Amino acid sequence: MADDQTIVRVSGFVKRYKRHVAVQGVDLEVRRGEIYGLIGPDGSGKSSLMKAIAGVLSYEAGEVEVFGIRVDSERAAEQVKQRIGFLPQGLGLNLYPELSVEENIDFFARLRLVPEAELRERKARLLAMTRLDRFRDRPMKQLSGGMKQKLGLICTLIHEPELAILDEPTTGVDPVSRRDFWIILAELLQERGMTALVSTAYMDEAARFHRLSFLSQGVTLTVGRPADILAMVPGVKVVLQATLQLEALERLKREFPQAEALGPAIHVFLQDPDPATAVRRVQAVLGEFPAPHIRTEASELEDVFVALLLRQSGQTGQAAAAEWTPPxxxxxxxxxxxxxxxxxxxxxxxxxxxxxxxxxxxxxxxxxxxxxxxxxxxxxxxxxxxxxxxxxxxxxxxxxxxxxxxxxxxxxxxxxxxxxxxxxxxxxxxxxxxxxxxxxxxxxxxxxxxxxxxxxxxxxxxxxxxxxxxxxxxxxxxxxxxxxxxxxxxxxxxxxxxxxxxxxxxxxxxxxxxxxxxxxxxxxxxxxxxxxxxxxxxxxxxxxxxxxxEGAPADMKSRVEEEAGRLLEIRTDQPSPALKRLEQAGYAGAALFGTNIHLLASDPAREESRIRRMLEAERIRVDAVTQLPLSLEDVFVYRVMSLERQERRTAKEAAA
The missing domain is CATH 3.40.50.300 (P-loop containing nucleotide triphosphate hydrolases)
Structure with a gap:
């Protein structure tokens, strides 16, 4: 390969199953040291593409190169498999139900010829990272879905592959296990120089990738960094509450295809970058419907993905009126x-x-x-x-x-x-x-x-x-x-x-x-x-x-903000060293979110000043510190992690 920083290169990839075309002309390039994402729903072609890159699926047209080797035969696939770790889609499908956690790890390590001394060190580190060390002797079949997926990840990475191909590793697992997965992956990339190709159907995970491809119906709708994709469809989200919610929503949908109800609120995405203009347009459509507490929020990647899907299906104009009205x-x-x-x-x-x-x-x-x-x-x-x-x-x-x-x-x-x-x-x-x-x-x-x-x-x-x-x-x-x-x-x-x-x-x-x-x-x-x-x-x-x-979503967020503070996003030129320094300074909940760092701060202004001084003293440039609204995933993870810490303290006190 001319460029030794390119780990995977795919061009014109086509895969058919009998007469059904699963993937049609996809191009892809994964660079060394990055987490590359394949985003899309079931049936979009993600798994077929990943299996071909892993050397376990043939294809009808195009080229697939991995580590400079053209993967077009069993012999070529064998040349790259030792340098690859592949986690197939499905909870625990690469594991053995009757074997314990430790026995599964040992089996995969010996299959990959990992030396015993290295196995002991890697196993201890990965079990601690995944918080599975207390379950070494538990049979795999008795693990929860999230625990199965984390064990599958350990078995995939135990030989420290240069490229990890992970097919929907977070589907069907809870938010805490999802957060654990992303922390593990970020640490391995940072410490071991690994590259990862990861697929997901969760739109909210798109922002975690360095670069990504969004697939739909076997074709690529867009490729790039999350920030670049967000800029492709500039717009703003108008959030409001209407007394007659369904009637107001039906009227808005006639004019704006991307209008939806979320609990008591209505969210409307408009491809209009000016917030004031967007609010006036929404108010004009609502007419006599009262809409107190109207405000705007920044658009998200899912808004862009939906806009691209609508464009693909030709639904860029007015949304169709609702067909169903219960008698x-x-x-x-x-x-x-x-x-x-x-x-x-x-x-x-x-x-x-x-x-x-x-x-x-x-x-x-x-x-x-x-x-x-x-x-x-x-x-x-x-x-x-x-x-x-x-x-x-x-x-x-x-x-x-x-x-x-x-x-x-x-x-x-x-x-x-x-x-x-x-x-x-x-x-x-x-x-x-x-x-x-x-x-x-x-x-x-x-x-x-x-x-x-x-x-x-x-x-x-x-x-x-x-x-x-x-x-x-x-x-x-x-x-x-x-x-x-x-x-x-x-x-x-x-x-x-x-x-x-x-x-x-x-x-x-x-x-x-x-x-x-x-x-x-x-x-x-x-x-x-x-x-x-x-x-x-x-x-x-x-x-x-x-x-x-228990409570309404807004109330649950408010209670966490009162207890733990606001969510800060920190953008730096060296995210991994910055995260280590923040953890050393006592920010226990800090975590990488794509190329940025997220943490909770009780006094955002004071903490921003402290963080800037601390990182700049380490010659780490701070490009921006932004306050973000808490998500329900943040609430979920905060609550569960707090309870886990409390249980560990109780167990230590009882043991003492």
């Missing part, structure tokens, strides 16, 4: 409490999975249940829906006691699992009719609900398509429609938008907002997309089987 005769008029958990506990032998959990969900409310993998969320849902009996406590769902009315509860609720629970070899209409029959709907009711679901979920035109061939977002909406076929008062959703593109996710949440606001449905949802939690009216954060924080 007044079908609106749910129930009021009061839809779900109540009171001191719920569940033991599995000597292990307490859920410990005295209590919360209420009102009719017409969207309630988010958040928590790390293994926190007890799924066990709570199983108890409330009558699948598991509680060891202690009480619960009521849709007016029925969960202890003795499991059948009644199942008739009154809708449930959408992460696996969708659809029959892939049936058509859209056949799936809806099947679920209508399961719930005992008459012929007339089935016809009425079928038409309602097709309109509500935007499925017109897909009626005779096989479900297994539907795009992910369309299949997701069909699963929601099937869960609603019997007009339930309560809806349980488990990770409902995993792998769906940003436009599909926004459409899905539009439907949920209208179901709660217009149809009065109570919705309990679990999600690992912290940006999605902003849509919830109320949140409960679970940790180690207990509810440790």
């Amino acid at each position: 007044a005769s079908e609106r749910n008029t129930h009021e009061g409490v839809a779900i109540e958990a009171k001191d719920l506990s569940r033991d599995f032998g000597a292990f307490r999975a859920v410990d005295r959990v209590g919360f209420r969900v009102k009719q017409g409310e969207i309630f988010g249940l958040l928590g790390a993998n293994g926190a007890g969320k799924t066990t709570v849902i199983k108890m409330l829906t009558g699948i598991l009996p509680p060891s202690e406590g009480e619960g009521w769902v849709a007016g029925a006691d969960m202890r003795g009315a499991a059948g009644t509860i199942k008739e009154r609720i809708g449930y959408m699992s992460q696996a969708f629970s659809l029959y892939l070899d049936l058509t859209v209409v056949e799936n809806i009719r099947l679920f209508a029959g399961i719930y005992g709907l008459s012929g007339r009711e089935t016809r009425e609900r079928l038409e309602w679901i097709l309109a509500m979920a935007g499925l017109k035109g897909y009626e005779t398509d096989l479900t297994g061939r539907l795009p992910m977002g369309v299949r997701q909406r069909l699963a929601l429609g099937c869960a609603l076929v019997h007009r339930p008062r309560v809806l349980f959703l488990d990770e409902p938008t995993s792998g769906v593109d940003p436009i599909g996710r926004r459409r899905f949440w539009d439907i949920l907002s209208r179901l709660s606001r217009e149809d009065g449905v109570a919705i309990l949802i679990t999600t690992h997309y912290m940006s999605e939690a902003e849509h919830c009216d109320h949140l409960a954060l679970m940790y180690a089987g207990r509810v440790v924080a």
Whole structure:
């Protein structure tokens, strides 16, 4: 290769599966020492491209070069594999369930011929970094999703590869494990000079990459540094609250395609860089609708990605008016409490999975249940829906006691699992009719609900398509429609938008907002997309089987700011040495976020001055220190890390 700083070079890459073109003409260049991101929803071509670079998948056209070697045969692939670490998509798919944490690591190390002395040192360091050192003897099959993914990362990196190829390593894991992953990766790049190619479906992770490619439907929509991509679609976000939220949102959507409801607020992205002009344009469209507390915020990468997706699909003009309006005769008029958990506990032998959990969900409310993998969320849902009996406590769902009315509860609720629970070899209409029959709907009711679901979920035109061939977002909406076929008062959703593109996710949440606001449905949802939690009216954060924080998203952020301070972003010319110096100075929560550093500061002005003096004394140039609004991921990580520190102190005191 002419340029020894280029680790991977891909040009004109094409991959087909029979007649389906998965990737069409993609170009890519990964440079030494960087974290390069592949962003895109399921089916965008990320995995096919990464497998070809790792030398485990053939391709039909184009060129793939890794370390200067053209990877176009098994022999060529073998030449680069020892210098590569490849983590495939899926929790723990590269691991052995019956082996313990340590046995899995030792197996991969010996497979890669790592010397025993080096193995001991690397294993101790990586187990400490991932906080898995206390679980050395635990079988892999007994680990939570986040722990499996961190173990998979250790096994991928144990031979210290020059290039790590990590396919969606953070999908399906909790925010604390996601934060751990990024810290580990940044440290390895800094200390070992490693290069990483990482894919993700989480739009909020895009800002963490040095450079990235955004893929959709097998083609590249944009390439570059996060800041450069953000500048491609200059604009501003207008945030407001309207008394008649859904009516105001529908009016805004006719003029602005990128308008969405987030909890009680409406966010509108306008491709207009002047904030004052953007506010006037929004107010002009709202007309007589009152909109107090209107303000502007900086746009984010997801806003740009959605704009590019709309441009790709030709939807750059006015958004289509909503097709679905629930008839007044079908609106749910129930009021009061839809779900109540009171001191719920569940033991599995000597292990307490859920410990005295209590919360209420009102009719017409969207309630988010958040928590790390293994926190007890799924066990709570199983108890409330009558699948598991509680060891202690009480619960009521849709007016029925969960202890003795499991059948009644199942008739009154809708449930959408992460696996969708659809029959892939049936058509859209056949799936809806099947679920209508399961719930005992008459012929007339089935016809009425079928038409309602097709309109509500935007499925017109897909009626005779096989479900297994539907795009992910369309299949997701069909699963929601099937869960609603019997007009339930309560809806349980488990990770409902995993792998769906940003436009599909926004459409899905539009439907949920209208179901709660217009149809009065109570919705309990679990999600690992912290940006999605902003849509919830109320949140409960679970940790180690207990509810440790509860409230509206804005209230939870405010409480963390009062306790820990504001979020500062520090941009320097030497981010890694700057982070080390800040950690030495006592900023325990400081972490790399792409090429910038994030930390919490109780007195932002004073801390900025101190940080500038400290880093400049080390000959580290500080380009900017900016205050950012807290995200729910920041809240989640702060709460869980505080509880973990408290547990460690308690354990030390008990041991003393």
